[in-house]
Amino acid sequence: MYDSIVIGSGIAGSVIARELAERMNQKVLVLEQREHIGGNCYDEYDVHGVLIHTYGPHIFHTNRQRVYEYLSRFTKWYDYSHEVVANVHGTYIPVPFNLNSLYQVYGSEKGAVLEEKLTACYGAGARVSIMELKENQDPEIQEVADYVYENVFLHYTMKQWGQTPDEIDLSVMSRVPVLISRDNRYFQDTWQGMPLHGYTKMFEEMLSHPLIEVKTSKKAESVLQFQDGQVLLEGQPFDGNVIYTGPVDELFHFWYGKLPYRTLHFQFEHFEEDKVQTHGVINYTVDQEYTRITEFKHLTGQKVSGTTIVKEYPDAYTGEEGQIPYYAILNEENKALYEKYATMLSQYKNVHLLGRLAEYQYYNIDAMVEKALELADKIEGEKKGVK
Ligand code: UDP
Numbered sequence: 001m002y003d004s005i006v007i008g009s010g011i012a013g014s015v016i017a018r019e020l021a022e023r024m025n026q027k028v029l030v031l032e033q034r035e036h037i038g039g040n041c042y043d044e045y046d047v048h049g050v051l052i053h054t055y056g057p058h059i060f061h062t063n064r065q066r067v068y069e070y071l072s073r074f075t076k077w078y079d080y081s082h083e084v085v086a087n088v089h090g091t092y093i094p095v096p097f098n099l100n101s102l103y104q105v106y107g108s109e110k111g112a113v114l115e116e117k118l119t120a121c122y123g124a125g126a127r128v129s130i131m132e133l134k135e136n137q138d139p140e141i142q143e144v145a146d147y148v149y150e151n152v153f154l155h156y157t158m159k160q161w162g163q164t165p166d167e168i169d170l171s172v173m174s175r176v177p178v179l180i181s182r183d184n185r186y187f188q189d190t191w192q193g194m195p196l197h198g199y200t201k202m203f204e205e206m207l208s209h210p211l212i213e214v215k216t217s218k219k220a221e222s223v224l225q226f227q228d229g230q231v232l233l234e235g236q237p238f239d240g241n242v243i244y245t246g247p248v249d250e251l252f253h254f255w256y257g258k259l260p261y262r263t264l265h266f267q268f269e270h271f272e273e274d275k276v277q278t279h280g281v282i283n284y285t286v287d288q289e290y291t292r293i294t295e296f297k298h299l300t301g302q303k304v305s306g307t308t309i310v311k312e313y314p315d316a317y318t319g320e321e322g323q324i325p326y327y328a329i330l331n332e333e334n335k336a337l338y339e340k341y342a343t344m345l346s347q348y349k350n351v352h353l354l355g356r357l358a359e360y361q362y363y364n365i366d367a368m369v370e371k372a373l374e375l376a377d378k379i380e381g382e383k384k385g386v387k
Pocket of ligand 1 (some may be wrong): 086093152153154156157160161172173175209283285
């Protein structure tokens with residue numbers, strides 16, 4: 001009855017479902033355990049009529065033309081360039097830490113000396129990771145590195161990961177560089193913005209195809225079993241494609257043990273004022289238990305009376321009912337554990353792991369869309385007998 005089954009309707013699941021249906025004329029069943037589609041990109045109007053991101057702020061940005069053009073088939077864009085400031089003991093400095101932040105912290109005279117040194121060392125416009133900056137032997141650059149490490153990265157990272165920046169994967173720390181420029185934007189990508197009518201609408205458009213059937217509030221394990229190298233759909237062998245986007249350890253009932261994740265708790269608050277923050281996101285990098293506060297109206301450009309914000313409280317993921325695994329914790333040990341599960345899965349023909357959870361990766365939206373498109377290319381290629 002179905003050619004392919006997709007488990008999960010987040011970015012990975014929605015894109016691959018659309019591609020299998022549209023490009024390969026496949027009949028696709030999408031199983032979604034939540035009551036709604038869109039995964040963690042899901043947005044909705046709260047009781048005050050403010051469009052919020054239920055699972056924390058998601059801001060689209062990309063240099064990948066294919067991805068931008070692909071998503072543009074399903075949405076128009078609200079032209080939003082994300083800017084973030086860090087609250088450092090009551091003063092607000094641009095993050096990523098850049099030359100504007102530098103002058104704010106050191107004043108014009110010392111700022112000018114430091115700018116010259118940083119530019120001579122790394123080049124105008126460079127993106128330098130804090131770990132790289134910390135290795136610089138120049139005492140004045142070291143002073144800047146120490147300041148940024150202490151006031152931007154250390155406490156935020158301790159809250160977010162429960163570990164210091166030195167302990168976590170370099171790729172994670174490099175996501176937010178030190179910028180040798182006056183560009184206050186959080187991302188420097190060519191295309192950035194928000195789906196004009198929200199993410200949920202964009203995913204609805206994507207999944208709206210005559211060959212796609214979506215079942216929400218449907219746990220995959222209620223219809224699908226993985227047994228001795230054979231996938232069973234309602235007890236019968238199923239040899240079509242299965243694209244699994246959930247946590248891979250769950251799929252095998254934690255056979256090798258649990259894969260560690262970080263979770264988040266969100267606290268939403270509403271105010272009668274038009275806006276309560278100067279920026280879409282303010283990072284709390286030296287104090288507070290939450291890492292950041294997002295005010296959605298900045299992101300979405302929505303014109304509505306009143307405003308809603310959300311505070312993010314990170315925590316260890318225990319797997320208890322209702323908790324969501326948001327971030328894989330990338331280190332050698334965890335990656336090795338993941339590989340064991342991936343190897344276990346490789347005995348199942350036509351089953352593919354796709355997504356942040358299924359691949360145990362830290363994907364941005366655009367990277368995820370690209371991965372899903374590439375998997376579709378691969379499946380299409382195999383179908384045509386192309387290696
Ligand atoms: N980070 C930090 N201070 C900041 C912003 C980011 O220490 O003000 C670190 C922190 O470890 C965080 C990582 O950089 O987890 C990546 O930040 P990003 O904003 O990309 O995280 P995301 O939005 O994906 O949660």
